[in-house]
Amino acid sequence: MIAPPIAPLATRLATRALAAWYGTRQVLADVSLDVPDRRVTAVIGPSGCGKSTLLRCLNRLHETTPGARATGRVLLDDVDVYARDTDVAALRRRVGMVFQRPTPFPTMSVHDNVAAGLRALGARRGGASAESERVEQALRRAALWDEVKERLDEPASHLAGGQQQRLCIARALAHEPELLLLDEPTASLDPLSAQRVEELVYALRDELAVVVVTHNLQQAARISDRTAFLLDGALVEVGDTRALFTLPSDERTEAFVTGRFG
């Protein structure tokens, strides 16, 4: 799975001088990153370098942590998501997010988990049958439908770990986001499940923009088109994945991708 060379693409999301703090501790400084549409962008870097925080700033989840704040701009389709009149709930529905550990809602069935985001929109648009259709569609996109179509009414917690993670991806896809954020989506999975999620991410690139945070360099190399290297909260280098891994322009990047630290 070698990424094809990147043709000039529309930028789906861009950050400009993004900075973030937890209380008085600054964890991101001056990050300006472009995320192209219908490509996978990987964010790599050592533990604690601010990868997850960067991701959480993109859908404004960062600010839900007490004491956390961010400055700078995050432009989704050229509109600043940190503008004062932003509808944060609407923004988060345009941006799907999946976390390190599978987070299905334990009290809900498989079906209801996928439908949860749709229902948060308020009234069920089009009634129950339309909802079921969208649930099926989302589960198919997450390559989970065949495994769970007989188990839609079972509690989501009955699924295996890898299935739960793909369920979370289906849940994030159900309201058709333009951008999907994956925060180390395979870190808690067994190798086979991880591979299925990787294949899924690779397939999704035809449909939407994906940002994936990973500490697994091989994974970044396998599934991403572009890679951004983050160190101590600063963006060191960003570029075509193959170029970044084979001919990094910054020596710190080279040290990291060759395994000399991190």
Added chain:
Amino acid sequence: MSAGGIAPSVDTARDAARITRRARRRRRSRFMTAITATATALALVPLVSIVAYLLARGGRALTPTFFTHAPAAAGQAGGGIANAIAGTLLLAAMASALGVPLGIGAGLYLAERRGTRRAATVRYLADVLAGVPSVVFGIAAWQLLVRPVGHFSALAGGLALGALAIPLVARATEAVLHLTPSSLTDAALALGFPRWRTALTVVLRGALPGVATAALIAVARVAGETAPLLFTAFGNQYWSLRPDQPIAALPLQVFSYAMSPDDGWRRQAYGGAVVLVALVALLTLAGRVARRRA
């Protein structure tokens, strides 16, 4: 084997030291275990002796009539405390109606706004409220609900007990809600759930068994209270389930019978105490079962 000759002897010395250390550690462990076991046994002495004493003194009062009849007239044999059992159940229901929703709401607030100054204030006030002697709740209810209408009422008693339950439910609910992993809250927020929807459908819904346990145990705790009822529910020798009238309650019945010179009534006081303990034990047990189901 000059070097080999020394090494074993060093090893032996080290081994000996290790063995002594291990033996000392084991001795100390046994000693500490014995102390905690003794403490546990001592702590159980009051509970076991109280229940045994109550059964010995009041066991004979536990006849079928005792559970089905209201008190007999003074000086007459027989009669029961059915009205007081019903009264306590009604008072507990009223207390739940007030204390459980308000307590859960406050607990949800405390959990959702953790880390804020206002939540810290509310938490402090809840702890103060939980520490206020229960008789103060009775006086407050008397001042607010009895004096203005001019007579005692079941409602005043129920609300006094309910107010007593609020801080208990709130703090226990908060503790249970803290157990919800923040990753679940994150997931809900990332889906575009508003805060309130996240709190209700993810946090509270997931913690519901634990919250039910907290509520049941709090209600069990206040159902046995006497002081708040003395000048609110007041007690009643007759059948009444009217909320606007004085109502009988187990703790009150036990209190007044225990003070009486009549042997039969005193026996019934012990019987009533047995029933009260059993009721509280049942409610607490129900709470534990609710938790185990989780």
